[in-house]
Amino acid sequence: xxxxxxxxxxxxxxxxxxxxxxxxxxxxxxxxxxxxxxxxxxxxxxxxxxxxxxxxxxxxxxxxxxxxxxxxxxxxxxxxxxxxxxxxxxxxxxxxxxxxxxxxxxxxxx
Amino acid sequence: xxxxxxxxxxxxxxxxxxxxxxxxxxxxxxxxxxxxxxxxxxxxxxxxxxxxxxxxxxxxxxxxxxxxxxxxxxxxxxxxxxxxxxxxxxxxxxxxxxxxxxxxxxxxxxxxx
Numbered sequence: 001x002x003x004x005x006x007x008x009x010x011x012x013x014x015x016x017x018x019x020x021x022x023x024x025x026x027x028x029x030x031x032x033x034x035x036x037x038x039x040x041x042x043x044x045x046x047x048x049x050x051x052x053x054x055x056x057x058x059x060x061x062x063x064x065x066x067x068x069x070x071x072x073x074x075x076x077x078x079x080x081x082x083x084x085x086x087x088x089x090x091x092x093x094x095x096x097x098x099x100x101x102x103x104x105x106x107x108x109x110x
Numbered sequence: 111x112x113x114x115x116x117x118x119x120x121x122x123x124x125x126x127x128x129x130x131x132x133x134x135x136x137x138x139x140x141x142x143x144x145x146x147x148x149x150x151x152x153x154x155x156x157x158x159x160x161x162x163x164x165x166x167x168x169x170x171x172x173x174x175x176x177x178x179x180x181x182x183x184x185x186x187x188x189x190x191x192x193x194x195x196x197x198x199x200x201x202x203x204x205x206x207x208x209x210x211x212x213x214x215x216x217x218x219x220x221x222x223x
Binding site for chain 1: 143144152211214218
């Protein structure tokens with residue numbers, strides 16, 4: 001299957017700081033999503049972004065499919081941004097195989 | 111709220127037992143996916159169903175099975191449970207069978223004692 005690597009594995013930020021999370025994947029993909037797993041375990045959709053750039057408030061994401069990476073930008077971080085951020089990629093054949101990275105654990109301190 | 115529901119939220123059982131986890135997809139979604147999240151293995155794709163038929167298979171053990179019913183809800187059956195099966199089990203749904211955006215339910219936390 002596809003290897004999905006996320007960096008950094010852990011990140012501690014002061015409230016108000018900006019950060020960039022990276023996701024590298026080992027082969028061509030049909031689908032890429034970013035999720036935030038909150039402290040209660042829920043996986044919240046951030047972006048569906050197989051290619052290009054999207055923005056949603058303080059968050060934005062860019063995927064460069066030809067170079068097999070995606071970036072998630074968090075600006076003006078808040079304590080509620082704490083949690084684990086996952087990148088997941090999908091390879092569609094007869095079905096949709098979905099592979100998750102190991103995540104970036106973000107802690108935002110006030 | 112993603113619109114995907116899962117029951118039960120928590121389940122505690124003993125080794126060797128069998129349990130059934132239930133998932134209802136978002137209204138109109140035809141695909142259901144199951145995932146397992148454990149401390150040592152991370153988030154792993156188990157299986158996908160599309161409109162009642164198995165569409166893709168991941169790292170699903172032979173002791174585990176799933177099905178999708180005509181009303182599109184899905185069940186994941188876990189049998190001969192082992193301590194290592196303790197994990198958070200997620201269901202997700204998407205509107206078609208292709209590389210669509212997936213929406214995740216709140217998960218079922220299974221503890222095997």
